[in-house]
Amino acid sequence: MKLEEALSKILNRPPDSKDVRNEIKRCEALGIELIMMEDERYPSSLAQIKDPPLLLYARGKRIDALGKFSIAIVGSRMATSYGRNVAAKLSAELSRSGVVIVSGLAHGIDSVAHEEASKYGLTIGVLGTGIDIVYPKSKDIVFQKVMENGCLVSEFPLGTMPTKWTFPKRNRIIAGLSMGIIVVEASAKSGSLITARLGLEEGREIFAVPGSIFSPTSEGTINLIKNGAKCVTSAEDVLEEFGYVSVKSFIPEDPILDLLKSGPKSPEEISFSLGLTINEVNSKLTTLEIDGIVSKDFTDRFKLNL
Incomplete structure (x- = not known):
């Protein structure tokens, strides 16, 4: 099915109508992707439901x-x-x-x-x-x-x-x-x-x-x-x-964690290396420690739990 045909069903207009052409132009101007079921980007899980959308309007960086x-x-x-x-x-x-x-x-x-x-x-x-x-x-x-x-x-x-x-x-x-x-x-x-x-x-x-x-x-x-x-x-x-x-087996992407891959660091070392305030560092470390992703070593510096 062509895009114009899909839009004609959604808009209830002929495929060659002005309304269909304008819809496509407006989407292009707004950076909106039109994803039909035949498109490889159309989610397979959605395609398998009882009444899948004929067409998805999608907008965003990801x-x-x-x-x-x-x-x-x-x-x-x-x-x-x-x-x-x-x-x-x-x-x-x-x-x-x-x-x-x-x-x-x-x-x-x-x-x-x-x-x-x-x-x-x-x-x-x-x-x-x-x-x-x-x-x-x-x-x-x-x-x-x-x-x-x-x-x-x-x-x-x-x-x-x-x-x-x-x-x-x-x-x-x-x-x-x-x-x-x-x-x-x-x-x-x-x-x-x-x-x-x-x-x-x-x-x-x-x-x-x-x-x-x-x-x-x-x-x-x-x-x-x-x-x-x-x-x-x-x-x-x-x-x-x-x-x-x-x-806990999933390690998120985070500059602090990237820094800790080179070895244990104190909050002060992390703050200096990343240009963050000590409060920002301590807040993040607390969250990571609660999640079991980092812990303190015997010198009270933080290390990754690998």
């Missing part, structure tokens, strides 16, 4: 993220501080392990997952609007981070505004791109449960974070666990389902 191992992190827009902290923890741990984080760029859990993933790895934002629309508008910075450290994708024509049906429809793409779906927080009628259900129908692994029985945003996740979703508290809980033994 469109190749679409072909990598991915896990979705989704949850409530009205996330609690607990939910935000858990989403940040899981997203950071998985990203450091080389996993691409997929989510829907909504308020709450989605945005936290994208922001953390953009610090340590790659992330994919699936939109319920045209790819040229920033919605919600307050998330412009998050959108930019996703494009810098991954890509945005949408199946909707340019200019498509959000409606009550576009977001549930995009959820099947989140599920299709991901090998597993983590629901961090969700009310009893949360849209995140739609994503989990769609993922289950496509044979994806479903994970849920336990929460307080008194919290409305934990009702959905508790019900998922009751119905067979794996209870998850760390990235290792997720990765072991796919044959990974330990998150």
Whole structure:
């Protein structure tokens, strides 16, 4: 199928129409890639779902993220501080392990997952609007981070505004791109449960974070666990389902770690060599030590745990 034919089906216009030609020109001007199912960049996992998008609009510096191992992190827009902290923890741990984080760029859990993933790895934002629309508008910075450290994708024509049906429809793409779906927080009628259900129908692994029985945003996740979703508290809980033994066996790319490959260093030595403040170095070392990636030797200098 030619691009014009695919767009004619999406736009409901003849292949040689002005609307189809203009759509292609606008995408070229905005740096948007149009990826058909025949394209080798089209994710095989997405192509295998019951109703795959005929065409993907993709925008970002790392469109190749679409072909990598991915896990979705989704949850409530009205996330609690607990939910935000858990989403940040899981997203950071998985990203450091080389996993691409997929989510829907909504308020709450989605945005936290994208922001953390953009610090340590790659992330994919699936939109319920045209790819040229920033919605919600307050998330412009998050959108930019996703494009810098991954890509945005949408199946909707340019200019498509959000409606009550576009977001549930995009959820099947989140599920299709991901090998597993983590629901961090969700009310009893949360849209995140739609994503989990769609993922289950496509044979994806479903994970849920336990929460307080008194919290409305934990009702959905508790019900998922009751119905067979794996209870998850760390990235290792997720990765072991796919044959990974330990998150700690994955060493992230980091200038501090590159420096430590030459031998143990004190925080002061690292600060001087990399031009970082001592507070920045100590903060990073604390995180790396908690993750089991570095430790102190008998001289109190930091070394890699290989």
